Amino acid sequence: MLCFRASVSTWYKLSVCLLTLAVTACSQGVRESSTEAAVKTQPGIMLAMADDDYAYLGEAPLKDALARPADDLPTLPTVRPIQAQTIAALDNHGWSYAGPTGPEHWADLHPEFSLCRQGLSQSPIDISAIIKPRGTPLDFHYQTSPLHLINDGRNIKVAYNPGSYIVQNGKRFDLSHISFHAPSEHTISGRAADLSADLVHKASDGQLAIISVLFNEGENNEALSAIWEYMPNSPGEHRPSANINALDLLPKKRNYYHYLGSLTQPPCTENVSWNIMASRGSVSAEQVSQYAFLFPNSARPIQPIRNRYVQQY
Numbered sequence: 001m002l003c004f005r006a007s008v009s010t011w012y013k014l015s016v017c018l019l020t021l022a023v024t025a026c027s028q029g030v031r032e033s034s035t036e037a038a039v040k041t042q043p044g045i046m047l048a049m050a051d052d053d054y055a056y057l058g059e060a061p062l063k064d065a066l067a068r069p070a071d072d073l074p075t076l077p078t079v080r081p082i083q084a085q086t087i088a089a090l091d092n093h094g095w096s097y098a099g100p101t102g103p104e105h106w107a108d109l110h111p112e113f114s115l116c117r118q119g120l121s122q123s124p125i126d127i128s129a130i131i132k133p134r135g136t137p138l139d140f141h142y143q144t145s146p147l148h149l150i151n152d153g154r155n156i157k158v159a160y161n162p163g164s165y166i167v168q169n170g171k172r173f174d175l176s177h178i179s180f181h182a183p184s185e186h187t188i189s190g191r192a193a194d195l196s197a198d199l200v201h202k203a204s205d206g207q208l209a210i211i212s213v214l215f216n217e218g219e220n221n222e223a224l225s226a227i228w229e230y231m232p233n234s235p236g237e238h239r240p241s242a243n244i245n246a247l248d249l250l251p252k253k254r255n256y257y258h259y260l261g262s263l264t265q266p267p268c269t270e271n272v273s274w275n276i277m278a279s280r281g282s283v284s285a286e287q288v289s290q291y292a293f294l295f296p297n298s299a300r301p302i303q304p305i306r307n308r309y310v311q312q313y
Contacts, residue, residue, distance in 0.1 A: 095266050097154065097297040106266050116268040122303035123261030123274060124185035130257065130312045137254055137313060138211070138275060139167035142175065144245040147227065153235035154265075155179050155298045156291070158227060164246060166201055166209065168273060173201030173209040175246060182292045184214050185264050185299045186276050188257075192299075193280060194288045197224075197249050208263070209273040211256075213249055218282035223248035228287055233294060251279035259310045264300045278312065 094101050095109055107117035115122070145161035157179050164175040177200050184196035193214035201209045215221065223244055230241035255278040262270040 097299070103300050106268070109266070113266040113268065115262065115270060116266055119262055119268055119270050120306055121261055121270045121308060122268060123264050123272065124187070124300060124302055125259070125261065125305045125308075125310075126187045126190055126302050127257050127259075127276065127310050128189055130310050132312045136169065138256065140247060140250070140254075141165050141167070142246045144243050146243050147230075147241040148238060149227065149230055149232050149241055150238045151232040151235055151294070155181065155295050156227075156231065158241075160246065166211070168209055168275070171203055171207075173203045173207075173273075176200050176202050178246065178249075180291060181298045182288055182295065183299055184212070186212060186214070186274075187302060188214075188276075195283050195291065199246055199249070207271060207273065208269075209275065211250075212274065212276045213251065213281055214277060215281045215283035215288075217285050217288060220284040221282055221287060224283060224287055228290055231290065231294070249281070251277055251281050253279040255279065255313060257310050257312050259308055261303075261308075 095106050095113070096102055101109060103116070106113045107115075142164040143161070145164065148159040150157045150159065157177050159177050160175050162174065166173050166175070179198050179200065180195065181198070182195045184193040186192075186196070194217045195215040197213045197215070199211040199213070201211070203209070215224075226242045226244050230239045232239045257274075257276045257278060259274055260270075261272050261274045262268050263272060
């Protein structure tokens with residue numbers, strides 16, 4: 001930041017070479033800060049999506065920019081708001097669900113992915129041994145929202161408008177987005193569901209809470225139809241869809257399994273509150289096929305449960 005604080009006389013004393021280097025460094029700082037400003041100023045659903053993708057991806061340039069104090073940044077010109085395509089492009093570490101960049105190799109792709117191999121509380125898991133504690137049910141406060149669908153090349157993410165949240169043990173988690181997997185990542189007694197919807201929430205302290213709804217093949221799911229109708233087919237493509245209420249994705253019975261785990265994709269961050277609905281919803285074979293055609297592999301393998309336990313509410 002010295003290039004912004006130097007006096008006029010100092011500039012004249014610098015050589016042409018040093019001046020060129022200083023301007024180049026400053027320009028790079030402006031570009032990074034522009035990314036910061038774009039993320040901070042984008043309104044509505046894209047702000048929620050971009051903010052959560054940052055939490056998932058842990059991008060170093062964006063993280064560094066957001067960590068800089070506001071009074072240490074130069075005044076910037078007006079920037080164009082971040083576009084949906086840019087969100088998918090933020091993740092440039094090239095992980096996937098198969099081959100040399102698949103789950104077994106995630107930890108080798110970037111230092112920030114080390115927990116994918118070294119973590120002791122990883123997800124997904126097989127839910128088998130269960131205890132039944134005394135506890136309070138999840139408290140849902142979902143509102144109807146216009147959706148914004150993004151194909152990130154690995155699955156579909158559905159951005160949800162701010163204002164919807166859950167309360168778990170007195171703590172508020174705001175709904176950020178919904179993602180899908182076919183088959184489901186979590187299994188119950190060794191059996192996966194044909195499809196799962198993961199509703200991702202974030203608390204003010206940064207902790208994530210995920211509500212995972214499992215679906216078995218059966219009748220057509222009307223709530224999913226409203227989303228599937230606008231399914232973006234190409235990586236980087238994004239589309240708005242009809243308004244839905246996330247409550248329509250949940251089963252009527254709200255019993256659930258709870259444990260502490262991790263993100264099921266890099267950087268595999270831990271201390272995630274997982275809540276898997278015990279009752280399963282219904283989804284048609286055509287709806288499963290439509291998703292699986294775009295993403296034939298979108299599930300991380302089952303991880304060791306180690307010394308953790310699963311609670312049923």
